[in-house]
Amino acid sequence: MIKKQVTIKTNCKIEMTDITASINDFVKENNIISGHITVFVPHTTAGITINENCDPDVQYDLNAAIQTIFTNINIKHFEGNSQAHLLSSLIGVSQDIFIDDNKLLLGRWQGVYFWEFDGPRTRQFNIFYEG
Amino acid sequence: MIKKQVTIKTNCKIEMTDITASINDFVKENNIISGHITVFVPHTTAGITINENCDPDVQYDLNAAIQTIFTNINIKHFEGNSQAHLLSSLIGVSQDIFIDDNKLLLGRWQGVYFWEFDGPRTRQFNIFYEG
Amino acid sequence: MIKKQVTIKTNCKIEMTDITASINDFVKENNIISGHITVFVPHTTAGITINENCDPDVQYDLNAAIQTIFTNINIKHFEGNSQAHLLSSLIGVSQDIFIDDNKLLLGRWQGVYFWEFDGPRTRQFNIFYEG
Secondary structure (H helix, E strand, O other): OEEEEEEEEOOOOOOOEEEHHHOOOOOOOOOOEEEEEEEEOOOOOEEEEEEOOOHHHHHHHHHHHHHHHHOOOOOOOOOOHHHHHHHHHOOOOOEEEEEOOEEOOOOOOEEEEEEEOOOOOOEEEEEEOOO | OEEEEEEEEEOOOOOEEOOOOOOHHHHHHHOOOOOOEEEEEEOOHHHHHHHOOOOOOOHHHHHHHHHHHOOOOOOOOOOOOHHHHHHHHHHHEEEEEEEEEEEEEOOOEEEEEEOOOOOEEEEEEEEOOOO | OOOEEEEEEEEEEEEEEEOOOOOOHHHHHHHOOOOOEEEEEEOOEEEEEEEOOOOOHHHHHHHHHHHHHHOOOOOOOOOHHHHHHHHHHHOOEEEEEEEEEEEEOOOOOOEEOOOOOOOOOOEEEEEEEOO
């Protein structure tokens, strides 16, 4: 199994970071011709998603929506960030991405995003390839 | 890696299409005895889920609920379909399904669904098997 | 493929059960050194998630939040549990967990949870390893 840990810095409480280039680099570096990799977030207040890579206004709308719909859910948790924990479970902490001809098999408008729900923080994500 | 792209036509804005038979066909055609396949949607306004395959009223209730809970979230995106993008991230664009004895290892009431959030459209989903 | 079915008993309508120890047992029993396992729930009113394993107040807040945000969505389904079906699709019925050096590659605060949305019931989850 090949694994790589990538560190990123997030700048806002809720923020999407496009990590498609980083995944593409991993595929090139390891000369993965065909198969799939998995991106996994080892945190409980962030997630991984695949979504629109063209109009950044989509990210603006999504970040605003999740801030509104899932707000004020903290009752007992002393850190006050239960909203971020819920969003991590709703979005999920891992995603498989398939590869063929040494290229990511993503749709025309799909990019891979690290989704911060409790930033700003220094964060990691892991990329796994099992060959 | 074996891959197949299937095209479907959706008829409503929000609609679940049962694709279990199509996945079953793929497993039979390729004589997959054991392992798993992955269904992946190359779109950013649709998703894949596993849910109740018996009472169609479940689908009615789920479609109505997501239409209500996640409505009116569009602020900036020019296409006006940010709700569909959010639902795609919440439901997810891929799902693994395990196989044994050449049969899908689904629970008694589970079916696999393509979930349209911005139809009607002509759509694709990909099925991957890595052997 | 190695597979194991584990039975658990849930005690509340909405409840998270930590199944990390059970997954760890599977990894030890089968001496899995490296790779990944998949946990899959064969039910349509429960899910699998990875979240905070330390402060149980996080679970309290998450259970309260999903009960509130997704309540009263039942319109047609005769069993009256459409909320549980929606939550199953939002959280998802499977999760991959990676392993290296015979240990689960989870983050410092991550545990694996069976999430009941329509209990109390006797439930199963399946663990798959493809070698």
